[in-house]
Amino acid sequence: MANAQQPAWIEAHRAGCLKWRGAPPGMPAELADEFMTNLKAGSTIRKLTSGMKEFGPSLVSYSRFKKHCELHPEWAAEAWRISKINGDFGKGHNRIKTHCKFGHPFATYQRLNFDKGSVIRKCNMCHFLRYKEGGRVKPEIMVKVKAELERGATISSLTASGKPTRLLAHHAFKRARRENPEIDILAAKVIEGSRSRALRTRWTRVHNEIRREQNNDYYMIRALLPVSFPDKDDVVGAIFEDLLTGALKRENVRARVKSYVAAHNKLFPTKYAKFGESPLLSLDEAIFEDGTSTRGDNVSRGLWD
Template sequence: MVEQGMPTRSESRLSDEKASRMMVALRNGETLRKFAVRSHRLKAYFDANPGYAEEAKPLIEANAIAALLRKGARRDNTHCKYGHPLFGRTVYIRRNGKRQCLICAKRRDGAPPPPSAEQLKQVTAALNAGKPLRLICAGMIGPKRRATPIVSYIKLNAYRRQNPAFNQFVLSATVSNNSRGQQRRHNPEAFRVQVVRTEANDFYKILSLVPAGLPADARDDIAQSIMLALLEGVIQRDQVRTRVRHFVAEHNRVFPTKFAKFGDSQLLSLDEVMFEDGSATRGDTVSRGLWDSSPVLATLTG
């Protein structure tokens, strides 16, 4: 009896379709490394298909030897593909023994591709939430990896050099990261309480920026919209004061007020039916416009 979720014997065999793709690759001079086929499965397929094995085995051996020769040829290179010397201070030996041209690396690090709009949005949201740059760029807090990095240090630093306003935002958002990190390390419970209090204080600080003349429920909705924009990285923390008017206007557009701009009377629709047993609307009762001629207007203009 086969347990649920475990591959059956037929499923673990090498399929004919994959074997045909492997043969095409072997004929093109490639190795079987990218196919990740296990040796016992390959041997079983060879035993079941002698004709296939007769052609595949010599190709596997020849392609493996050619691959080793190609590796050895690269090891003997004295210059990188851009002509920089691979010796002395211009070469770096990696842990796996591979050599790296430092001139190319410095040139690449000096002008990296800019971060995408989505990456900038995620970085802004993370900084608004008080996350450190080590977590944003390396995904680490302390010695352990906690999350997937959003953007590399090199890309972020290059973007900061090209955008002084964004750099100022990063500096203001990370000014207290050192003390926060020490508190997180030595007193995690107090740090958790501090985070909750900070979030609550942020809401009330934003609420204080919303015009006090608006209804209480409208002010709460606007403050919550600003908090959501901060968490999503749509705006930066230092932009809140200048963007409050935009959020108020957006709220008024979605939820138009029921009162006139001047005075305290409610707005009335001209399309509203006047009586339940009729079809006459309020607009039908309007007999004179604001700028129509009237005795008073005629007296003033005469």
């Protein structure tokens, strides 16, 4: 019962081991004749000894073949000679081709690919047509795609290469949309939601960029004012007000800064205007902090009396 549950490849491996148990080194005479017959029929040593999936089960292991060659050097020389001829047969026939198998000229659509150390010519037009048509989607993959779309997953998460959530290529997804109306409806809903999110993100970025430019303008204008100027924010505010109303253009700010400073000094002369070496004092200023008497109350005569 336990043996019946073993995978087929384990059973085949066990049978192969039992076949050669107790056998002398090398190959039996009848197996060597069969090996040589296959070589003369067009096979190669690699095909008969590798056991690769593309070549089918091996006739004998390479180690036994090598040991047989040591025991029978003449047979080995003949086997290697035939195998080399068979292996070289057909090599280079693709080099003289001028068109792919679908008739597209290599002179226009050729593309060189490196595959397993070899240079292979590919046809760009065939690749384009295959991509345009799209690959077929297996039913089980289609079920997973539908479930992910219903969950609200983005299309890029299903088709972008390198992502762990990738289920299929984008061209295959496009073909699935064309052939399956239900998938197309779900994809359209996902795209509409993505477009709304993209618009919100776009306007947020635009708003942030405007705010960033305004902040940069603020510090730029402050840098244009004299270092010792105390009321920089008042002048910056006046400049911003004219910028918003259109009375001042952005490119004229640097040339007009001095005029704004002069206008501010004229508006508040008691802070900046001087009479001799002393600053001017306002007659409306209170003499004492805890009193209501002003300097104007004590004036007994005019300046030119």
